[in-house]
Amino acid sequence: MSVLDLRDVHRDFGSGASLVRALRGLSLTVEAGEFVAVMGASGSGKTTLLNVAGGLDRPTRGEVLVADRLLTGDRAALAALRRRTVGYVFQDLNLIPALSALENVMLPRELDGVRTAQARTEAAVALADVGLADAASRFPDELSGGQRQRVAIARALVGSRALLLADEPAGALDSTTGEDIMKLLRARCDSGASCLMATHESRHAAYADRVLFLQDGTLTESPTPSAPAHTKEDA
Amino acid sequence: MSIRHGLLALLTRGPRYGYQLRAEFETATGGAWPLNIGQVYTTLGRLERDGLAVRGAEDAEGRHVYAVTDAGRAEAARWFASPVGRADRPRDELAVKLALALTGSGVDVRAVVQAQRASTLATMRDLTRRKLGVAEPAQALVLDAQIFQAEAEIRWLDHCERSLR
Numbered sequence: 001m002s003v004l005d006l007r008d009v010h011r012d013f014g015s016g017a018s019l020v021r022a023l024r025g026l027s028l029t030v031e032a033g034e035f036v037a038v039m040g041a042s043g044s045g046k047t048t049l050l051n052v053a054g055g056l057d058r059p060t061r062g063e064v065l066v067a068d069r070l071l072t073g074d075r076a077a078l079a080a081l082r083r084r085t086v087g088y089v090f091q092d093l094n095l096i097p098a099l100s101a102l103e104n105v106m107l108p109r110e111l112d113g114v115r116t117a118q119a120r121t122e123a124a125v126a127l128a129d130v131g132l133a134d135a136a137s138r139f140p141d142e143l144s145g146g147q148r149q150r151v152a153i154a155r156a157l158v159g160s161r162a163l164l165l166a167d168e169p170a171g172a173l174d175s176t177t178g179e180d181i182m183k184l185l186r187a188r189c190d191s192g193a194s195c196l197m198a199t200h201e202s203r204h205a206a207y208a209d210r211v212l213f214l215q216d217g218t219l220t221e222s223p224t225p226s227a228p229a230h231t232k233e234d235a
Numbered sequence: 236m237s238i239r240h241g242l243l244a245l246l247t248r249g250p251r252y253g254y255q256l257r258a259e260f261e262t263a264t265g266g267a268w269p270l271n272i273g274q275v276y277t278t279l280g281r282l283e284r285d286g287l288a289v290r291g292a293e294d295a296e297g298r299h300v301y302a303v304t305d306a307g308r309a310e311a312a313r314w315f316a317s318p319v320g321r322a323d324r325p326r327d328e329l330a331v332k333l334a335l336a337l338t339g340s341g342v343d344v345r346a347v348v349q350a351q352r353a354s355t356l357a358t359m360r361d362l363t364r365r366k367l368g369v370a371e372p373a374q375a376l377v378l379d380a381q382i383f384q385a386e387a388e389i390r391w392l393d394h395c396e397r398s399l400r
């Protein structure tokens with residue numbers, strides 16, 4: 001079953017002389033359990049792609065299906081589908097300053113209608129998964145940039161969403177913490193979730209099942225895993 | 236990679252048979268540099284010739300145990316203390332290839348860059364997968380060395396591609 005399906009998606013910004021054609025007829029299918037990485041230069045459209053895939057932005061043309069349902073029409077239905085199915089890690093993290101780390105992570109589950117005690121337990125586990133068990137009661141402005149980023153990841157992981165959309169999830173993290181996050185995402189996918197991740201870091205992309213390059217508004221795929229390695233010995 | 240120094244370093248841990256050295260070397264390095272037993276015995280022969288190791292008496296099964304000498308111990312310590320110079324590594328075929336592609340005609344340099352990047356990334360994915368499967372931190376670090384080298388190559392390729400615009 002495909003969890004995400006983009007069909008000939010276009011996204012234009014502005015018009016006339018200031019027209020930016022960020023996505024130009026892009027198609028992509030992400031299967032259940034698949035971890036897909038998207039790489040591309042700054043401004044190549046990675047964030048635009050994730051926003052459109054998650055229903056946070058609408059394509060100018062083309063179709064987006066999440067869990068086999070078309071992301072169109074009814075706002076309330078769209079919002080519900082989004083909330084239940086998709087976990088997001090944004091480039092700007094959107095943590096709520098007035099809530100502690102734990103409360104920020106609890107929020108999506110409380111919106112799911114889960115009891116507070118249960119939401120609290122799940123949030124504590126998610127924070128422990130990202131190595132922040134000790135920081136649960138701290139507020140966003142009492143955390144480092146990398147710690148805030150990990151809170152945002154915990155928030156996306158809580159409640160076992162079918163689709164994780166992650167925009168540079170390990171951007172502000174040191175190499176070992178970043179790898180721990182990649183292992184978490186990998187493990188999520190191995191247990192059936194799907195993940196679409198934008199990244200500049202090839203080391204992180206290497207955790208994915210597929211790596212796509214975004215260029216000129218469309219995707220090109222790198223060859224399947226065991227492609228021929230170096231031929232340095234041939235020299 | 237200096238097999239000679241690698242085996243010498245293992246011998247400083249205690250006397251070893253050739254087959255033991257081979258297994259320990261491969262375990263420590265996560266299988267990154269498979270050795271054949273012939274290479275091991277050739278190298279041990281040279282260590283013995285140079286006075287860095289001594290060969291013990293033959294055992295019942297016709298095998299010899301090797302032990303490090305004082306000179307061997309000193310050489311191993313010197314090896315650990317000396318940084319590896321860039322010049323000790325093989326010349327960079329990829330850089331040479333790109334230079335020739337750029338200065339010649341009739342070669343699609345961008346295609347060369349993209350094919351290389353896809354291949355290096357695939358290698359990196361294989362290495363990452365192997366890393367997730369190893370239990371020993373030392374093995375993971377050896378694989379990491381190759382992963383970070385591949386990463387550097389990809390960054391350089393990205394840089395080349397942007398410079399070509």
Ligand SMILES: Nc1ncnc2c1ncn2[C@@H]1O[C@H](COP(=O)(O)OP(=O)(O)OP(=O)(O)O)[C@@H](O)[C@H]1O
Nearest residue numbers: 013014020022040041042043044045046047048049
């Ligand atoms: N709201 C907007 N209005 C106008 N142009 C936009 C808007 N959002 C994005 N763009 C443009 O669309 C293109 C793609 O932007 P996007 O943010 O998707 O890139 P990106 O690949 O995520 O870059 P980065 O790696 O820097 O995060 C850029 O040229 C950007 O300037």
Ligand SMILES: [Mg+2]
Nearest residue numbers: 046047091167
């Ligand atoms: Mg972006």
